[in-house]
Amino acid sequence: MRMPVAAASLLLLAMLSSHAATEPILPNSVVSNDLDFIKSSDPGVFACIEYEGRIRAEMPDRRRDELHADGVFSWSAKYTDGTSVGIWVHPDVGSQNAAHNLALQVAEPIGQLPTIMRSKLDHVVIHKGSLGGFSEDKGRFFVLYSENMAARLRNQYLEEIVFHRSVHATLDHPMAASAEWMRAQRADGDFVTDYASKRPDKEDLAESALFAWALLLHPGRLPGPVEERVRQIMPNRLAFFRKVFAEDRPTFYRVGPAPRCLISDVLIRPKRPLREMAVFGPVRGLTGRKARV
Numbered sequence: 011m012r013m014p015v016a017a018a019s020l021l022l023l024a025m026l027s028s029h030a031a032t033e034p035i036l037p038n039s040v041v042s043n044d045l046d047f048i049k050s051s052d053p054g055v056f057a058c059i060e061y062e063g064r065i066r067a068e069m070p071d072r073r074r075d076e077l078h079a080d081g082v083f084s085w086s087a088k089y090t091d092g093t094s095v096g097i098w099v100h101p102d103v104g105s106q107n108a109a110h111n112l113a114l115q116v117a118e119p120i121g122q123l124p125t126i127m128r129s130k131l132d133h134v135v136i137h138k139g140s141l142g143g144f145s146e147d148k149g150r151f152f153v154l155y156s157e158n159m160a161a162r163l164r165n166q167y168l169e170e171i172v173f174h175r176s177v178h179a180t181l182d183h184p185m186a187a188s189a190e191w192m193r194a195q196r197a198d199g200d201f202v203t204d205y206a207s208k209r210p211d212k213e214d215l216a217e218s219a220l221f222a223w224a225l226l227l228h229p230g231r232l233p234g235p236v237e238e239r240v241r242q243i244m245p246n247r248l249a250f251f252r253k254v255f256a257e258d259r260p261t262f263y264r265v266g267p268a269p270r271c272l273i274s275d276v277l278i279r280p281k282r283p284l285r286e287m288a289v290f291g292p293v294r295g296l297t298g299r300k301a302r303v
């Protein structure tokens with residue numbers, strides 16, 4: 011979020027102290043955006059996006075039954091760990107330039123996901139419109155709407171939305187129904203958000219994952235009382251995510267050769283220089299070698 015830290019902490023302290031110990035911290039982690047889980051300056055492995063032309067593609071849309079669209083702007087987002095993700099933008103957004111900007115907006119936060127997630131993410135669909143998006147767990151993709159993205163970008167919350175949607179698209183199947191996850195859920199008994207508590211089989215993994223990601227990779231980032239409540243509410247699920255995000259594999263690991271990016275594709279990338287983007291190695295001590303791009 012992005013109200014001043016002191017104001018956010020005061021608000022949260024007030025929320026926490028007025029709630030019974032068993033109540034969730036927030037109504038919904040990705041809508042109640044008063045916590046800053048992921049920063050745009052966090053490590054990532056984004057290298058470039060390569061334009062692949064206009065294609066006919068499946069573009070599921072909440073507003074239409076028609077599944078296919080023609081003339082879809084298509085990019086391949088490439089990452090220095092060897093992963094790549096398709097980004098398909100509906101022609102309704104107007105020009106290739108408009109589509110390109112939208113593709114870039116989502117390509118970089120995808121680069122901040124751990125390799126375990128990004129390597130399973132097949133593609134992202136972007137429509138013009140203001141609706142909230144959705145994810146398709148077995149299809150390994152998620153859908154976003156451009157005006158909703160713009161609003162999220164304004165309040166610096168797009169990273170969190172991308173993370174949440176990506177958990178659905180990459181970890182829900184088969185993790186959300188696994189014995190290990192359900193054992194951890196039962197042992198904890200409580201939920202970090204109302205949303206998770208109302209839909210424990212559908213939303214708890216994604217809601218808990220965002221809190222776990224902030225706590226495990228960026229301890230001290232969330233206000234102290236919030237971190238404390240998370241540790242009280244979900245110690246077993248935290249242990250579950252420690253294995254997924256940090257212990258079984260490093261956050262970023264190579265799954266294929268480093269991408270070849272054309273100079274023209276590299277130059278259009280938005281912010282930091284490439285050498286700062288690629289950090290490989292275990293979560294703690296992000297001093298691993300830098301990848302070539």
Ligand SMILES: [Zn+2]
Nearest residue numbers: 174178213216
């Ligand atoms: Zn969700």
